[in-house]
Every structure is written in structure tokens, then in C-alpha cells.
Amino acid sequence: MSNNKFKSPINVEEKLKSKSGFSKFLLITGGVFFVAQIALLLLHLGFAPDNGSNTVPITDFLSTQTLWIVNLSLGLVGAILLEYKRIVASIISGLAASVAITGGGILYFDWRVSVLQVEIIVPLLFGLIVGGLVYKLLKKALYKEPKEEEYNY
Secondary structure, three states, X not given: OOOOOOOOOOOHHHHHHXXXXXXXXXXXXXXXXXXXXXXXXXXXXXXXXXXXXXXXXXXXXXXXXXXHHHHHHHHHHHHHHHOHHHHHHHHHHHHHHHHHHHHHHHHHHOXXXXXXXXHHHHHHHHHHHHHHHHHHHHHHXXXXXXXXXXXXX
């Protein structure tokens, strides 16, 4: 039997090794901005650790409009931090990812009574897939890569 493992098209470990310290900081910070959207969404919907000290309902923490504004801002800045060299594609894909994360999260969690910790990955992955697809399409459309010479000398 062979040990064929699934090989991701994106080798994160290799990508991080090739980056400088500041570039690593930007990548990690950009990623944290997207994860923060889920945390704010869960707080908005009332899912918070129950330590018995909350006297004010947690939903008073953030209105729905404020949640959308904050999450869209986090997605915008997070995407720019992840890929600042292609800023137009980053801005649009970051906003698309944030809409998918926030909207998908509201649809997924709003009717729930309890949430398992692993379930927070569902809207995050959904949003990142949407944002990644939008970025890939925009990168292809807006930023033409120079073609290699077709002649072999």
C-alpha cells in the first residue's frame, strides 16, 4: 500500500518559510481579522461562554448593522493585509468573503440553540472559499501574467 496523502495546492508551511518577518506578520494578522468576524458574529447571536457573571444580555453588545459594518471592515483590511500587491482584487474578494462569512454565519447559527466549537469553521470556510474564488477570478481578469515565450531556442 502506498502512503499517498492528500496534497494541498497551497503549501502553507512552504509559503510561510519563504516570507520575511514583516510579511509573515501581515499574513497572520490578515487571517486573524477573518477569524475575528466569526467571534463577533457568535457574540452578536448570544453564544458566549457562560460564566454566570453576565447580567446584561450579550446581544446588546452589537447591533446587526454594526456587526455588518465591523465585519466588512475587518474583511477589507484583512484581505489587503493578505495580498496588498493586488489591492483591487483583494478589496473586492475581502468584501465578498466577509459577506459570505457574516451572512452564512447568521443563516447557519441564528436558528441554533447551542453550537459546537468545531461548527464555527463552517461559515468561515464558506466565506474563505467564496473570497478565494472571487480573488482568483479577479486576479485572472485584472492582472495579466506575462506569457512565457513559446519558442524553444
